[in-house]
Amino acid sequence: MIEARDLMVFYENMIAVNNVTLHCDDGQIVGVFGANSAGKSTLMYVLSGIILDIQRKERMRGGERVTVFSKITYAGKDISLMKPHERAREGIILCPERRRIFPESSVLENLKIGAYLASKEQAKETLDYVFSLFPTLDRLKDRQGGFLSGGEQQMLAIGRSLMAQPKLLLLDEPLLGLAPSIQKDVIRVIKEIRRDRRISIIVTEQYARPVIPIVDYAYILENGSAVMEGKGKELMNNPDVKAAYFGV
Amino acid sequence: MEILFYGIINSISLALMALGFTLVYGISRVPNFAHGALYVFAGFLTWIILNKLGLPYPLAILLALICSALLGAVISMGVLVRIRGMEMSEVIATYALGVAILEGFRWAGFKGMTYTLPPFFKGSVQILGVPIDYQRIMVVVLGVAVLAALWLFTRLTRMGLALRGIAQDERAAMMLGIDSDFAATIAMGIGCALAGLAAVILLPLGNIVIEAGYNVLIFAIAVCVVGGLGSWGGAVIASFVIGFAQILTVAYIRPQFQMVVALLAILVTLIIRPSGFFGRQKELEERV
Ligand SMILES: Nc1ncnc2c1ncn2[C@@H]1O[C@H](COP(=O)(O)OP(=O)(O)OP(=O)(O)O)[C@@H](O)[C@H]1O
Ligand SMILES: [Mg+2]
Numbered sequence: 001m002i003e004a005r006d007l008m009v010f011y012e013n014m015i016a017v018n019n020v021t022l023h024c025d026d027g028q029i030v031g032v033f034g035a036n037s038a039g040k041s042t043l044m045y046v047l048s049g050i051i052l053d054i055q056r057k058e059r060m061r062g063g064e065r066v067t068v069f070s071k072i073t074y075a076g077k078d079i080s081l082m083k084p085h086e087r088a089r090e091g092i093i094l095c096p097e098r099r100r101i102f103p104e105s106s107v108l109e110n111l112k113i114g115a116y117l118a119s120k121e122q123a124k125e126t127l128d129y130v131f132s133l134f135p136t137l138d139r140l141k142d143r144q145g146g147f148l149s150g151g152e153q154q155m156l157a158i159g160r161s162l163m164a165q166p167k168l169l170l171l172d173e174p175l176l177g178l179a180p181s182i183q184k185d186v187i188r189v190i191k192e193i194r195r196d197r198r199i200s201i202i203v204t205e206q207y208a209r210p211v212i213p214i215v216d217y218a219y220i221l222e223n224g225s226a227v228m229e230g231k232g233k234e235l236m237n238n239p240d241v242k243a244a245y246f247g248v
Numbered sequence: 249m250e251i252l253f254y255g256i257i258n259s260i261s262l263a264l265m266a267l268g269f270t271l272v273y274g275i276s277r278v279p280n281f282a283h284g285a286l287y288v289f290a291g292f293l294t295w296i297i298l299n300k301l302g303l304p305y306p307l308a309i310l311l312a313l314i315c316s317a318l319l320g321a322v323i324s325m326g327v328l329v330r331i332r333g334m335e336m337s338e339v340i341a342t343y344a345l346g347v348a349i350l351e352g353f354r355w356a357g358f359k360g361m362t363y364t365l366p367p368f369f370k371g372s373v374q375i376l377g378v379p380i381d382y383q384r385i386m387v388v389v390l391g392v393a394v395l396a397a398l399w400l401f402t403r404l405t406r407m408g409l410a411l412r413g414i415a416q417d418e419r420a421a422m423m424l425g426i427d428s429d430f431a432a433t434i435a436m437g438i439g440c441a442l443a444g445l446a447a448v449i450l451l452p453l454g455n456i457v458i459e460a461g462y463n464v465l466i467f468a469i470a471v472c473v474v475g476g477l478g479s480w481g482g483a484v485i486a487s488f489v490i491g492f493a494q495i496l497t498v499a500y501i502r503p504q505f506q507m508v509v510a511l512l513a514i515l516v517t518l519i520i521r522p523s524g525f526f527g528r529q530k531e532l533e534e535r536v
Contacts, residue, residue: 048423057333088425100420102413109403113413116406117425164424 001026001075001200002047002092002168008069009042009051009224016042018224022202024168024217029194029201031232033208034221040204041097043221044172046070047202048094049084074168089117091167097176099157103146107137110145110156114163122165129196130159133189151182158189162197169193171203175210183210190214212236250378251495257384259491260391261450265464266471266483267394268442274478275415276432278328278338282346283443284465289349290316290444291456295363305366313444320440324433332432350461363456365448383452390449394442395484411435415478463507470510474517476524485526489513 002024009017017039024030034040045051046068055066070080079087084094102110111130115123131138134155140148148156154174161169171190175183191214193199205211212218212232220228220241228241235241269283290312297308323345331337372381402408413421414431422428446464470490475482490513497505517524 050419050423053419053422060331060333083427084422085425085427088423093425094423096420096423100417100423102416102420104416105412109409109412113409113421113426114424116410116413116421160424 001028002202003073004047005071006069007043007046007072008067009039009046010067012065015224017046020219020221020224020226022047022219022226024200024202027194027198027200028216029190029203029214031208031211031215031218032202032204032221033206033211033218034204035206038221039224040221041172042224044094044096044170044202044204047072048092048170049079049082049087050094052081053084088164091165092170093161093164093166093168094170095157095161095172095174097172099153101145101148101153101156101160103144105145106142107145107148107156108141110160111137111163114160116164118163118165123163126163126165130162133192134159150177151179154178154182154186155189158186158193162193166199168200168202171201173204173206175205175207180210187211187214208235208241249376251492251499253375253378253380255488255492255495257380257387258495259488260388261446262467262471262491263484263487264387264391264394264442264446264449266468266475266487267398267480268439268446269465269468270472270475270478270480270483271398271442272435272439273472274480275411275435276324276328276332276428277335277478278332278432278436279335279342279469279477280436280439281339281343281465282323282349283342283439283468284461284463285346285349286316286320286440286443287447287464288353288456288458288461289319290447291365291451291460292353292358292363293444294365294448294451295456298365309448312448313441316444317437317441321433321437323440324436325429328432328436329429332429346461346465350458354458358456359458361455361457364454365452365456367452387449387453390445394445398480407434466507467510470513472524473514474524475526479524479526482524482526486513486524 004022007017007020008015020043032040032043042051045054051066051068055068058066072078072080074090074092079090102113105113111127115126118126136152137155137159140152145153145156158174174186178186187210190201190203194201203211203215208218212235215232218229218232218235219226220235228235265287269280272278272280293312293315294308297303297311298305327341327345328338331341367381367383368386369382372379402412410421410426411431411434413424413426414428418428471483471486474490475486490510493513494506494509497509
C-alpha cells in the first residue's frame with residue numbers, strides 16, 4: 001500500500017526525522033510509537049505531504065529552514081512530490097494531532113466539509129456509517145465544533161476524515177488527552193473501521209500500551225530514528241521495549 | 249422617517265461595497281486593496297459594453313461581472329498565490345494593481361462626470377410619505393438577495409463548504425483534499441464579481457468616476473475593520489452602524505463628512521478594539 005524509504009526532515013539544522021523507512025500493507029494497522037518530539041507528527045506530515053506546504057510557506061518568507069528528503073511509493077506510484085490535496089485525492093487522509101476541528105461549523109457541517117472529495121452517494125452512506133460508529137455525534141449534530149469536549153472532537157475528527165473516503169488513514173495521536181474509557185472506544189472504532197471499510201491505518205501514540213493489541217506492525221521512534229520495529233506482539237514481549245514504552 | 253429609510257439604504261450600499269472584500273479576506277486572508285479598482289472597472293466596462301458595443305443592458309452587466317471575476321482570478325493565480333501569507337506584499341501588490349487599473353482608465357480618458365449608467369427602473373414611489381426612487385429600492389432588494397445567496401452558497405454547495413473550511417483552518421482543509429490555492433482563486437473571483445455587482449447596482453445613483461475606486465476601498469476597509477476582519481456578520485452590523493452614522497452626519501452636520509465618518513470609524517476601532525467590535529470571539533480554546 002505505502003512504502004516510504006529513507007525519510008529525512010531537518011528543521012533548520014535540527015534533524016526531526018532521521019532515515020526512517022516505513023511500510024504499510026493493504027488492510028494493515030501500523031503503529032508508530034515515541035515520546036514527545038520523537039518526530040511522529042513530522043513523519044505524518046511527510047506521508048500526507050503537509051510538510052511540502054510547511055516548506056513552501058517557509059520559503060515564501062525567505063527561509064530555507066525546512067529540508068525534506070523522501071521517497072514514497074503509494075499504490076505503485078511515486079508520490080514524493082505530490083501536494084497534500086492531491087495525495088488526499090489518492091486516498092491518503094491525515095487526521096491531525098489536536099483534531100483541528102472547524103470551530104465555527106456545526107458537527108454536521110464539519111462532516112460535510114470533510115466530504116469534499118466524496119460523491120453525493122458516498123457522502124450519504126459514509127455519514128450514516130459515521131453516525132453508527134459514533135451515536136454521540138448524531139445527537140450533537142447541530143452543536144458548534146468549538147463547543148465539543150475533547151473526546152467528542154476526536155470522534156468528529158475521525159468521522160470527518162472518513163467522509164473524505166480514505167484508503168490510507170493517518171491518525172496522529174488519536175488518544176491524546178482522552179479518558180481511559182474513551183480511549184477504549186476509539187481503539188475499538190479504529191479496529192471496526194479497518195474491518196468494515198478495508199482501510200489501511202497508520203496510527204501514532206506516545207504510549208504503546210492501549211494501541212499495541214490492535215496493530216499488525218509497529219515502529220518505535222527515538223529522536224527521529226526508528227530504533228526498533230516488529231510485529232505488535234513481538235515488540236510487546238521485548239523487555240527493552242516493555243520498560244521504555246509500556247511503563248512496566 | 250427619512251433618516252430611517254435612507255439610513256437603511258446607505259447601510260446596505262456599504263454592505264454591498266464591503267462584502268467582496270470581507271469574503272476574500274475571510275477565506276484567503278488576503279486584504280484585496282484592488283477591490284475599489286474592480287468596482288470602477290466593472291462600472292466602466294458595463295458602460296463601454298452598453299454604449300460602445302451597443303449590447304443590451306442586462307447582457308452588459310453580466311459580461312462586466314464575468315470579466316471582473318476573471319480579472320480577480322487572474323490576479324490571484326498570477327500574483328497572489330506566489331506571495332500568500334506575506335501580508336505586506338499582498339497589500340502592496342493588490343494596491344499597486346488597483347492603482348494601475350484606476351489610473352489606466354484615467355490615462356485612457358475616462359475622467360469627468362460624463363459617465364453614467366441608467367437605473368434599472370425609472371421612477372419613484374412614496375413610502376410612508378418619503379419619496380424613494382426604484383433604484384434605491386433595488387439596492388435594498390438586491391443587497392438582501394446577495395447576502396442570502398452567499399449564505400446559501402457557503403452552507404449548501406461543495407465549493408462553498410470547502411471555502412468555509414479553508415477560512416477556518418487552511419491546513420485542516422488541505423488534509424481533506426481541498427486545494428487552498430484553488431480556493432483562494434475562487435474566493436478572489438467571487439469577491440471581485442461582488443465588487444462589480446455592487447458597482448452596477450450603486451453606480452446608476454451617480455456618476456462613474458475614478459475616485460470612487462479609492463472611496464469604495466476605504467468604505468470597505470472601514471466596514472471590515474469595525475466589524476472584525478473576515479467576519480461576515482460583523483461586516484453587516486458594521487455597515488449599519490457606519491451607514492446610519494453617515495446619514496446622521498449628512499442630515500445634521502454637513503454632507504461632505506461621509507468619508508470622515510468612515511475614517512474616524514477605522515481610527516476609533518483600531519484604538520479601542522483592534523480586533524473589531526463584532527468579530528467572532530475565539531470560542532475554541534484548545535480543549536484537551
Ligand atoms: N515547524 C517546525 N520548526 C522547527 N522545529 C520543529 C517544527 N515542527 C516540529 N519541530 C521540532 O521537530 C521535533 C519533532 O517534532 P514532532 O512534532 O514531529 O514530534 P512528535 O513526536 O509529534 O511529538 P509530540 O508527541 O509532542 O506530538 C521536535 O523537536 C520539534 O520541536
Ligand atoms: Mg506530534
